[in-house]
Amino acid sequence: MLVLHGLCAPDGRTAVWAEDARLPVKVGSRLPKSPVPHPFAVDGADLAALLDGKHGELVVRLPSYASGPAESPELVRDPLAKPPVRRGAVRLRSWVVPVVWVDDVPDALPEARLGASARYLGEVVAFARDLVARGRVVPGGDARWRAVPERLRLTRLREAMPPAFRAVDGVDDPLDAVLDAVVDKEVRGRLRDVEVDGHGVVGRWLKALTGAGSAPRDDALVNTVEAWRSEQSELVRTCFRLASPEQGGPDQEGWRLEFLLQVVDEPSVLVPAKDVWRHDAVLRRWTPRPEEVLLGDLGRASRLFPALDRALAERHPVALDLDLDGAYDFLTRASLLAEAGFGVLLPSWWRHPRQIGLSLTATTRGAAGVVAKESELGMKALLDYRWDLALGDEKLTEAELSALAKAKSPLVRVRGQWVHLDRARLAEGLAVLGSGRMTAGQVLRIAAQDDPDLPLPVTAVHADRWLGDLLSGEAEQRLDPVEPPEGLTAVLRPYQLRGLSWLVFLDRLGLGACLADDMGLGKTVQLLALEAYARQHLTRPPTLLICPMSVVGNWQREAERFTPGLKVHVHHGGDRVASALHGGHDLVITTYAVATRDASALAEVEWDRVVLDEAQNVKNSATRQSQAVRALPARHRVALTGTPVENRLAELWSIMDFVNPGLLGTVNTFRARYAVPIERHHDDDAAVRLRGMTRPFVLRRLKTDPQIITDLPEKIEVKQLCTLTAEQATLYQAVLDDMFARIAEAQGIKRKGLVLATMSRLKQVCNHPAQLLGDGSRIAGRSGKLARLEEVLEEALADGDKALCFTQFTKFGAMVVPHLSARFDTEVLYLHGGTPAKARDEMVRRFQEPGGPSVFVLSLKAGGTGLNLTAANHVIHLDRWWNPAVEDQATDRAFRIGQRSHVQVRKFVCVGTVEDRIDRMIEEKRGLAQLVVGAGEDWLTELSTAELRDLFALSGEAVGE
Template identity: 40%
Template sequence: MQPLRLLALHLLARGAVVPQILALKGQEVGLRWLPATLDPAVRALLQRVQAALPPGRVTVREGRRTLPLSAEAQATVLCSLFLDHFIHEWSTADGDKAAGDKTLALFFLGGRALYDGPGEGSVAAGIHAWLARFHLARREHAPVLCLDDGAAQEDEHGERDERAGHNDDPFELTLAAESGAALQPPVALATVLADPAWAQSRFGILQTVSLLAEFYPPLNAYVSAGARTPLRIAADALPAFLFDTLPVVRLLGIRALLPKALERLLRPRLSLQVKGQAADGGGFLNADDVFGFDWRVAVGDRLLTQEAFEELVRDATGVIRFKGGYVYLDPAEIERLRAQLARPPALSNSELLRAALAGEYGGAAIGLDDAAQRLLQQLREAGDVELPGAIEATLRPYQQRGYAWLYRNACLGFGSVIADDMGLGKTLQVIATLQKLRDDGALDDGKALVIVPTSLLTNWQKEIARFAPTLSVAVFHGTRRELATHAGEQRPDVLLTTYGIARSEAAALKALAWRVLVIDEAQNIKNPATAQTRAVKAIPASSFIAMSGTPVENRLSEYWSIMDFANRGYLGRLPQFVREYAVPIQTHRDQQAVERFRRVTAPFLLRRLKSDRTIIDDLPDKIEQDQYCSLSAAQSALYESVVQEGLRVIAGESDTFRRQGLVLQMILALKQICNHPAQYLKQGQADAALSGKAERFLELIDEIHASHGKVLVFTQFREMGELLAGWLRQRYAREPLFLHGGLARGRRDALVERFQNDRTEQVFLLSLKAGGTGLNLTTASSVIHYDLWWNPAVEAQATDRAYRIGQQQNVQVHRLITRATFEERINDMIRAKRELAELTVGSGEQWIGHLGRDELAALFTLH
């Protein structure tokens, strides 16, 4: 029944419902709401739902017999019940006023209406007549409109003359009737009126036609003349019929038969013709000055110069014939086209490239000449690039393709966003690209700058030393950092630094020449307004590489910020990007916008997933399991108290910003209570038995410990990590490893090294932000998320510390969730909101602050 309930809500949201009056006894009538199946889209939805319904859900009584309804009738009846319920429940009609207004109550409050008072005898019939037009297509015989262009003359070559539309040849309109019960062709109305065989059906058909004539009055004269002479519609009057009358008729479910050329009525539109310019020396194209352009007018697949367009529209209005088809000339559109041709917009190289890839620009069609098509093909296909001999690694096929793609973009002067899934070897692909640039002499003048989180400095040093030992590397970090800035000073091929240093030393870094600027964990610049993002984007370079397993965690604007780093200005300014892509995709789920987004970003974004076995088939399986835990009595009492007090305070707050802050504050408190009461009460070490989650955690650790496995344990809170460490210390008489943000870089590196190489170290506690990115911890075969961030992208990043290349075992992921609390309900919501997974859009927690009072109560209250 849930699909029918959702369908009813969807139809109400769209207004795709119609009322139907039901005759009862005497002057008593009832009313029900039905899906507006005169709309083909609604019909299709109802058919999909009815196909999923088991037979026999709805039956009718006929005397002593109980008969099942047909599948279609069953779906309609059940959907109607839901529609009636929602309309009656949510109606804003005033109950007192409705009590004195039978018709208002009949439509919106349910029940029946007895029209037996003075002057009410014709009310029910009037309502019936008024509603009849919404059910024309349900009648035994439905009218059919037939429009013919038989007067159109073809020239001697079989094509209509380009100027033929300037005469007064009219179109001819006739009416026919068809029966939905039989596969018979429509019968001309003239036959219905003259043939005695139609005598019994004639009155009902005429009654239907009279209703149709309300929307097109000339039909009255046509019927009065016995429908023997077709209605003639002049070319300049045809637009009113096509655009005003026809949509209403079709909305009522009435068929209209038109010539194919009229069904595909053409309109002149602006077209951008993109011309390719030859690359210097016949080699790679360059990001600058690769395209030229010209504006034309497109009519169907024909392109007209401005002069030819003016000749076509001279002295013409309405619908004209053109090259075997029909063109609608709207005076307002013609003037708009003339104005655009008189003052065509100037386009930058980025806008031209984006338009060429998208296939349209501001609604204007795009045409590409042969040279432009070859240039785009070169951009889409990386080709084979030989791996440098100095690289001491064998690249997998997908890594070889990624390396070739990075190198090609760098040579072309374009930036790249490599967004491969965690553990697929992004770092190796980038290192191979840097080595290739060095071998080509591209690093002789400008060098490579690599900006990473502090926790990854050591990892990058080791990876370069391992895979590209001939690359010279320096680290610009720490209190004794030095930068070679003077002429004649030897600069390393690669300079490693951190986001914090890039921000504080922005002026010094900007003063140097950089051939390529690489940023790892690029989500660190996802917020375009931060000082860190501005500092990184201010460093000039010839080409840019952004690395991220999650280029979008919450909003597409984060992707804009990263792509704007890689290719400055390519996606336009942020407000333009939000208008063209973010709002249509995230708010309206606009599939066309999604496809356009993919087309314009595809040459500069590379994303491969570990779940795709065509990419990599030698990774073991990852098995995720939600572990549901119960609250202890102490947790329940504390949880309930915080919820009641929190909802009371929130209900009294009218300021939206402060209200959202209060909601997030309550979420933080409830997370801590679900973890352990001691965390919320700041009591230090406490008995694990006071938390159902802590007890389940220790049970899992016992199982992993007994099987001699290794486990990563993630928590958002350092204080929770301290509690976990205390219980593990007490249970196993051993100090567990604990990596958190308060540790110096050297200490972090030592902990990672110890866990990876010491078999006796079985448990590694990590705070989510300090240990959730960049680390290789493939000796672990289990991952426990003690508390959840409610952001699938962040959670997956943490899990992928273990589930990555080099992992030889299946990885078991345990997600601890407290049953019957907000944790379980938010988890259900997040799992249901992954429609943009392919765009790597996750879910944060800010949206919870915008929920209404009742929604918040339903979310947080214990169940």
């Protein structure tokens, strides 16, 4: 495993170096005084190939022992390796480390973690780019761009700086150096195509700022620019506050623009201008000359708002009286003043306006109280509508409309509120008023603000009956629950029955649905219940279900268990044929990879419904896989996911565009309207609008919801069926061939030993090829079981949960720990038989703490009894111990007195292997399991060779992509 560290070079360039956990810690005699190469730093050429950059060297000062450098806290070595004996006290020593020059830190690399300094470097680079985007940059006299960060944010960043980030000698302030270096490069990149007249001193200076030419050597220019720069970093600034007539005191008749001085780092500190002229002592803490700051700022601001010249004519300006047109003029120029660095406080009704807009009332056809017919439902159902003008969601009267038409100023007062009125758009809005008919689909698009042809924004949409339920976003609670369908063997919990009712409701309308319940709440059984419900009285075309290969077996078994009447076909494997898709199936299960390769064949089938399980697999809309599944034709679409948004809102767009194509517009429109405002600027209004658009089509219930958790049992057990990779399948078959070749000539104890050894080796193959081979090879991408473990942990950690992972193989646990630590960039605890008692107690204590590590790997023998680990609400058995009582004891580390949450238990089984067959045998006779299979695996040795072939054989369903 690698750990990446971030550095700042003396010239401001950013660099990354890496520790390699596989390189040995050399312990020997005392080190020479001169800097020597870091003993377990990654070679520069290798690191450059990994990060695709140029490499060099830097000398860094790091905590070290007399015998070598201390390892960083993020580095995870083999947990079973004997720790080296350290000599001497820890002190700072200089080391030569190979580095790669980078512009940014990669988000993730296989088998690598980001150290604290690398994460910090990423934060600083992101902050610098944000400063450029917001225009908080100024040019320097040396023709280099400088950052102008908020002092409070800068102070917090400086306090959070890890010591390793300032480990390079010769860098006085690495934070300022990185900010200025990144800002200069970013701004030059944006100005690359700007043409500048390079004549004269100022012209050459401007040209140098765009990246062309060198800075002129002129002391007068440098002094002037640096003096201007110091003004831009003033600790106080002038702030303008606009007060409407009703906000002022009894003496205020019109609008008033008040002047204040505002402390930049503490915006809540505002001193009125009248106190400035009274020499208020508060301001002296930040500036000795507040009067000069106020007058100077008013002079500069007058270039953007010329009306301020009237205030400057006064000896001690404190405010400016404005008429209605003057107030509107200021409001329209406020953004220019803010961009120039002035404080601007605007009335709330301007910042969060209640707009004059259109109100749509849609009425479903038919008598009230009469159940709607199928022809009256769905996107194409015709509705009667009426357009009105409204303030927010309040319709305006004829008298109010007449008054608006006569108003001469863009600012008008309606129902006690000031409103900005665009007269041209108002006239267009008046032309829209009237009634007629439109489809339900048009109403939904209008409600989602997806009609660019309307002259005014739609401020309210009202509808009755089923459409009103849908638009309210409360359909799950308000709909009458459907009866559990015939052919469903499961007993649905109340929230699952509500989920089925919601799915049936949208299915009848032909509208797509995203069921986004938390992991463990039963999305699978709700979807199967929907399939059974849809087919209990009608013959329908088949449903196509696309899922990761790791859960194909799960779906097949759950369908057999809960809906045995459904005809299920798995479209997968090298022998699959397109003609089999037309075989009269109810449910066709395939994988994302196969759906991509067989897109044309799948598109020829008339699908009633297409379902995406683990729909986050299509979160990147630009991939061939996402495009292929979105292009599949179907009457109805459903997405199942516990994580509708993992990293970026664009992932939500991709899922919703599959569910209801076009609902959120194009990806570029979505990015401009929602993703950028919400992610970059934390725009709450945009977030509210987005929730309003998606709410009718997304159902998400959380385990923390009291209405849900009371419905759940304390312990949920799930068989997690996994597939083998091609490499695993090849090794599995090789182990079998070797055993049967040797077992033919063996008898007695030798034969028993061969069978038990083979059983152990097959389990190791099912875990991971590297466990069997023991060659220290890479971990990622070679095991179906490990891939499924990553998926489960990713969702659990996203919910803030904690997990226990049990394995009977100590070496497998040692392999998994550094891999998971790198994969999730987090600390992973590991308890095994060699863990000292003191370390064991400390691990348990840390895991139980609220802020402690979230993943705990334990060997079954060392951690299966005697521990209280109730902080975990997920228990994962990576490989099976064929005595259920032993597994139950391990599960009870979390499922015991003191546990406040329900516990989800997952038992990983590789489908089509010996794990699968023995698991079935135990399940069939669980009450007699101890009697049938004993306490261990000795019973296997008594089976005949033919029985062993049946038990150990590798079936076709075992192999994934």
